[in-house]
Amino acid sequence: MTCNAAQEAAPGLPAFSVLVAPPDRNAPTEDLPGNAQAMLHQVDSMLVDLASGGEGGSIDLRHTPLTAADRRTLESVLGRGEVEARVNALGLTHVRDTAVAGVWWVTHFNLQDQVLGEFIQVTHVPELLGSHPDDVRGALPLLRARISAALTNPRA
């Protein structure tokens, strides 16, 4: 993040600005050691597990030091699939599958659209998209109440 704050001058004093700039993460990174390759091997291992009836797994991208080049590599290798879902729960969550079946990219945002968490999930369907069995059981009375209300007052 770059903080470039122009300060209002106090009476009698000249105006000044402060520039606090960390290293540019989009700068060329060919000479930096990357984690993309290791992460892709991890995805490979999780996919082997999922394909053989296991649970797969997930990788927390916020706790993995990724250069801009790493991220581009991951996105490029995994590609984009057909599904893209937006879940509105405590702010948006973007869920999209990659071109590799069983590999999903999940990004959580808060109400201010700041990224709260980012994961690569290896699973058949991310849990966030499915309906929980307890919720399904609790939905039956709700459905019947809604049907009843609709039949009682069809114009409502």
Add this chain to the structure above:
Amino acid sequence: MSKKETILEHLTRQGVSRRSFLKFCAVTSSMLALPPGTERLMAQTLATTPRPTVIWLSAQECTGCSESFLRSFDPAIESLILDHLSLDYHNTLLAPSGEAAEAARIQAMNDAFGQYVLVVDGAIPAREGGAWSTIGGRSAIQLVQECVEGAALVIAVGTCATFGGIPAANPNPGMATGVGELMDQGLIANRPLINVSGCPPVPEVITGVVAHYLVFGTVPELDELRRPKVFYGKTVHDCCPRLEHYDRGEFALTFDDEGARNGHCLLLLGCKGPTTFNACTTVKWNQGTSNPMHSGHGCLGCSEPGFWDKEGFYEFRNPPATPIGDTAAPCTVPQNPLNAL
């Protein structure tokens, strides 16, 4: 006592959906640097865990820690922490006063004896039987002694409660000290203790520790000063936005010189970042907006023992010869998911 409702039941009653709950678990797990997949365990645990009772005692303090805890988020966070934690006693927030307030504390302690979380902010003076700080005619040290007995976990919030802080500054007339020191001296019972130091602590650090206990019912990994490593494992300097200039040997010599304006390192102006372990530059302040070095001021070292007396705020000292933080770990710490609620 009637069966306490679980955290999930409470969330559901508040209109929080299952998906919101799962998201909360995923992001909280990430914030606490727990292994991926823990969010599933977290969701299962919270679905069946009764809301823990919290008793918050204040001694020699300025209420800055409570302010940090309560006022730095959007209002919904207050609902999460206060309602979901069952904060049964906090003498600043409690509507009743006097004997009614003390009766509420005793009732909460009796109902959850051996299971409640005790939060202490402020230093506890020991001189003259603790007469230097009293509430309802009883000394702070008596109250802490009494409340610690039935606590499953004690969280000392703020540098005053952890290391004595400003009340313990020279000449420390009341012999003020922190909770850990009282335990070490045998003046109060020993219980699992987490120190959350800072003047005040970063709000997300306070709630992060509470979230960890909510989920696991255990103490996170601590450093030698009993602070959670996930937040205090790196120095302020390790992730400072001015670090690049330090590495190049570019230092500001006054607060308004050309170097200061260009973001040069503030070490020569007294910055204590290299020897201060805190989350100011990882979690940051004001919902992840900035930290003191962003604003042009050095670190005061407020989360370390001896804060206030150890050295002057603007006194230069030589940096350590070798890095002392966990420089290998990434600097990014996810923002507190509780902000979203």
